[in-house]
Amino acid sequence: MAERKDDSLLELFIFETLQNAQQLEKIILDTGAGDRFSEVAINEIFRIMHTVKGSAAMMSYSHISSLAHKIEDLFFYIRETPDAEYDIGTVSDFVLSFIDFINEEIEVIKSDGEQDAERAEELGKDVEKYLSMLKNEGQAEGAQAVKSAEAAKGVPAAAESAGYKVTLFFEDGCGMENIRAYAALLEIAEYAKIVSFIPADIEENDRSAEEIRKNGFTVYFESEASYDELQTRFENIPLVHEVVLTKAENEGVALDDTAMPAAEPDNRVKTEAKDQAEANTEIVAIPQAAEKAASQNGSQDSRKTEAHQPTQSIISVHVSKLDKLMNLVGELVIAESMVVENPDLKGMQLPSFQREAAQLHKIVDEIQELVMSMRLMPLATVFQRTNRIVRDMSRKLGKQVKLKITGEETEVDKNIIEHLSDPILHLVRNCVDHGIESREERIAAGKPEAGTISIEAYSAGSYVYIIVSDDGRGLDKQKILEKAMRNGLLKKSPESMTDKEIYNLIFLPGFSTSETVTEFSGRGVGMDVVMQSIGTIGGNVSVDSTPGQGTSIMMKIPLTVAxxxxxxxxxxxxxxxxxxxxxxxxxxxxxxxxxxxxxxxxxxxxxxxxxxxxxxxxxxxxxxxxxxxxxxxxxxxxxxxxxxxxxxxxxxxxxxxxxxxxxxxxxxxxxxxxxxxxxxxxxxxxxxxxxxxxxxxxxx
Amino acid sequence: MYTVLVVDDAAFMRLAIKNVLEKNEFKVVADAKNGVEAIQKYIEFKPDIVTMDITMPDMSGIDALKKIREYDPNAKIVMVSAMGQERMVKEAILNGAKNFIVKPYKEEHIVQTLRKVAAEN
The missing domain is CATH 2.30.30.40 (SH3 Domains)
Structure with a gap:
């Protein structure tokens, strides 16, 4: 099915879904050591699951959407049952597995491969099982809220049901539009399966009423009912002033407004209905107060057009375009100086030329600075991924590790970021695996039970410094020397080497201090790879270590290379x-x-x-x-x-x-x-x- | 013609609602100034629709709603609320209120709402 879909839609879907997955991961990892999710986190997770579910359903990736739905249910229960006795670790694992699943599925979708519906089902069953276990443990009272909520979620759709999108506009000044929307939702759920709705936060955010006043309340749902039947039902909702009902056949034409702004057709007015019929879309606007609509037709059309084009202040641009722009600006800088310093002009008195040339220089300078800044990305994108590694590894290895990140807002060129990701992840893996001692060892050494890994970044001059350090056992000089000797890497006699020289041996190709290969590090690639990656972007790496107190590795990286x-x-x-x-x-x-x-x-x-x-x-x-x-x-x-x-x-x-x-x-x-x-x-x-x-x- | 029970602790509101409704196809058969009274009047008059204020002394509109729905699961009750009572309106809807209007309301809004709710089966 994927190949029939519009490419730009698919790209947006992928982009947004990955972004959502990333945010989800951040929330889970930020939640950290507590034994409960914060209310904010629960709501946010709930919301993201909801969005993912909705957009995946629109793209007909039913296994993603149904899995998201199940996790959403779980979080719904957690949210509505304040005393639910859930295990934060288990729930986090569910969400993280979901994120992994999404990341892998997106790869599959990109390469048009076979989707792994089985795994989704398996994971879904686990989530369901856990949820029903939670519910059984919970008191009957708690279950009540869930029941009423499940009514809102709707009945399971039969195979024959079709997808619809409806936007309801309420009467001006009727008040509490979000609660009205909520009431409408409960009603729709009686005869349809609700896929998603916008705005999604009608229940918890009363300010969403404002949005509904402006853009209407949009519900995506599946129903067996006929178009006319549905239309009548919507019109019969009190204080609904206008109904825009769209039937989406299996193509997934109707899309999430906010999720897919670029794909949204500009005009959703009745005059266009015929033209668009071939696109399998039926678009009809039936204003209830006919006389009102007649007089306001023009203004309504424009209002709706506005409604479907949410203002966006960020656009994404393909990196290749930025690269090209950067190259062109480079050429521009050269061309400018070729003109201004042209040998033909030598010795001539050209006051007005000089003045204009100065102006040109100023503009070129500014363009250049701007283009460079466009390419800058915060290191946070790389640092965030370390959270996950630390969490996963410390759980698996049974170590307690705290991760401290500072300076994640430091920006470097995109090209450089790409080269940084692997080395940093590798260093962090090393820290958890080899650097931080086991709990017993730490207690015996009189250190705090939990180890600390800190990642620090700052810029100084035209360089960015990134320091990854741990408070673990430190590098073992003797071991390093033995190993280097065994691998024939020693060039000087050990006695004449300084500590720093010894530590630097770990960067040599073919050196790896880990005796055993573990799941996380020591797969045969070692610090030499780190050295190499950093070297290709013109940076360098140095190491410092104190036995028993930890190791710190500093990378110095140029801000830009262009x-x-x-x-x-x-x-x-x-x-x-x-x-x-x-x-x-x-x-x-x-x-x-x-x-x-x-x-x-x-x-x-x-x-x-x-x-x-x-x-x-x-x-x-x-x-x-x-x-x-x-x-x-x-x-x-x-x-x-x-x-x-x-x-x-x-x-x-x-x-x-x-x-x-x-x-x-x-x-x-x-x-x-x-x-x-x-x-x-x-x-x-x-x-x-x-x-x-x-x-x-x-x-x- | 539909019969209506108007519940509100303010006499002014009871009258205002009655005036609007009786200009249209509604007949206000009774009114009540608190939840307890509302339940008694409902049982006595069996109105087609109830308009129910939320904040009232003695028994709140929501409690009255619950009791009336217990007595008659098909009771059609429209809540009358003020701005800022979103949570309570939501609770009312989860407890079976058919719809709601927000004070200050427009006359045609209350008429339209009651008309549609009354037409439901």
């Missing part, structure tokens, strides 16, 4: 770009401060500190007339508190440059060492961008 502020310099006839963020200062050296250290390396003393001098022309064998320090200029660069002074012929100027990666062929050779990429300058010449971390660390 456009940087650079300082262009020349060496001979070559052009190079140094990222401004790495430059401390530039100066003409005073020769009396220049000397050689015992190893013969050239050093310069600046304000009492010594820095090594890097002669670029010597490293790359560039011919230049500037070989005396007094003729050129020194640029002090810094990376991770390591500084060196780079000797260049001259500074050309500061400019924003678009970082392009080196051609694959060059990247694979040793030639690219020392460079982070290249860029095109305004005059069309190519400049190589330094990799400052290499500049400050290579052996002189």
């Amino acid at each position: 456009i940087i502020d650079g300082m262009n310099v020349t060496v001979g006839d070559r052009l190079f770009t140094i990222p401004i963020s790495n430059i401390r200062e530039s100066f003409k050296p005073d020769l009396k401060n220049v000397f050689r250290d015992p190893d013969g390396r050239e050093m310069v003393m600046v304000r009492g500190e010594c820095y090594a001098i890097v002669r670029l022309h010597e490293i790359w064998g560039i011919e230049t007339s500037v070989t005396e320090l007094s003729d050129g200029i020194l640029v002090m660069v810094e990376q991770e508190e390591r500084r060196r002074c780079i000797f260049v012929d001259s500074l050309i100027g500061q400019q924003q440059v678009v970082v392009k990666s080196m051609p694959e062929l060059i990247k694979r050779s040793k030639l690219a060492e020392g460079f982070a990429g290249c860029t095109l300058l305004g005059d069309g010449s190519i400049s190589l961008i330094f990799d400052v971390s290499w500049l400050v660390s290579f052996d002189i």
